Amino acid sequence: MQTVIHVQSLNKSFGGKQALFNLGLTVDAGEMVALIGPSGSGKSTLLRHLSGLACGDRGLSRSRRPATSDAGQAGAVHILNRCVQSSGRLDPDVRRLRASIGYIFQQFNLVGRMSVLNNVLMGRLGRLPRWRGTLGLFTAEDRELAMASLERVGLADRAWQRASTLSGGQQQRVAIARALTQQAELILADEPIASLDPESARKVMDILRDINETDGKTVVVTLHQVDYAARYCGRVIALKSGRIHFDGAVDALTGPFLNELYGGDLDASLMLPESRMPRAPRRALDLVAA
Ligand SMILES: Nc1ncnc2c1ncn2[C@@H]1O[C@H](COP(=O)(O)OP(=O)(O)O)[C@@H](O)[C@H]1O
Ligand SMILES: [Mg+2]
Incomplete structure (x- = not known):
C-alpha cells in the first residue's frame, strides 16, 4: 500500500x-x-x-x-x-x-468574474509549461478534461456562466471539478x-x-x-x-x-x-x- x-x-x-x-x-x-x-x-x-x-x-x-x-x-x-x-x-x-494536491476551501476560491470553464481550466496551470500557462493557451485536451470534470459534478451546462452567478453548492462543485482537472x-x-x-x-x-x-x-x-x-x-x-x-x-x-x-x-x-x-x-x- x-x-x-x-x-x-x-x-x-x-x-x-x-x-x-x-x-x-x-x-x-x-x-x-x-x-x-x-x-x-x-x-x-x-x-x-x-x-x-x-x-x-x-x-x-x-x-x-x-x-x-x-x-x-x-x-x-x-x-x-x-x-x-x-x-x-x-x-x-x-x-x-x-x-x-487538490485543495478545496470553505469559500470555494473561484474567480467570480471568470467563466465556470475557465475556473476549472485553472486546475491545469500547475501542469503546464510556464509560457503556455501565462498566455492562457490551453490545449484541446485540457478543455476536454475540464468539460468532462464539469460533467462529472453535474455542471456542464453552466460552463459559460460567470462563476459568481452560481449558488454556493454549485461553486463548491466547480472547485471540485478544478481539482479533477488538475488530476490531483x-x-x-x-x-x-x-x-x-x-x-x-x-x-x-x-x-x-x-x-x-x-x-x-x-x-x-x-x-x-x-x-x-x-x-x-x-x-x-x-x-x-x-x-x-x-x-x-x-x-x-x-x-x-x-x-x-x-x-x-x-x-x-x-x-x-x-x-x-x-x-x-x-x-x-x-x-x-x-
Ligand atoms: N496565521 C495565524 N496566526 C496566528 N495564529 C494562528 C494562525 N493560524 C492559526 N492560528 C492559531 O492556531 C490554532 C489552530 O487554528 P486552526 O488551525 O485554524 O484551527 P481549526 O481549523 O481546527 O479551527 C488556533 O489557536 C489559531 O488561533
Ligand atoms: Mg479551520
Missing part, C-alpha cells in the same frame, strides 16, 4: 503560542479520512502544512530541546513519497508537488460543506466519495458536522488543542467520545435532525445519538 501522507514530529508555533504539538500520522493511498476537532484545534493549520502552504517550526538543537516537552522537535512532511518540508524549510520543488492524487478539503445547506452538502460529499471510491484518490476532509464524518469516512483523526486525540475507525464516534472531544462546544449543528439527514445509514445516526 502506497503511503500518500507521512507526517513526523510536526510542531508549529504562532508567536509564542504552539498550535501543533509533535504531530505524526500516515495516510495510505485510497483512504478517505475525516479530520475533526473543536474550533482552533489545528485542523486547518495541519492541512496547510501538508500542502506546503505553511512551514513548521525549525526545531531546536538536541541540547536546547526541553527533555520533557514535545516542543523543539524538527518535523517533516512527505506527500507521495516526496518531501514537502523538513526541519522548518519548504522543499525547493514544493510547487511541482503541489500540482498533485490527493485532495485536501478544509470545511468544504460548512457554508452549504444540507442538500448541497450531501452532493459535495457524494462527489468527494465518488472520487475516492471510483478513482481511488486519497481524500482528507475537515468537517465540523460530525454526522457527515460518520457517514462518509472510514477513518477519523480527531485533533484537540493541537494534538492527535484519536486516530482510528469511524465507529469511535459515540456520544461520550464526542462529549469528551468537544466538551462544552458540542453545538446543535453537529446533530442535524433526522429529517434533514438524507440517506443516512442507521448506524451513523445511532453513533451520533448514542
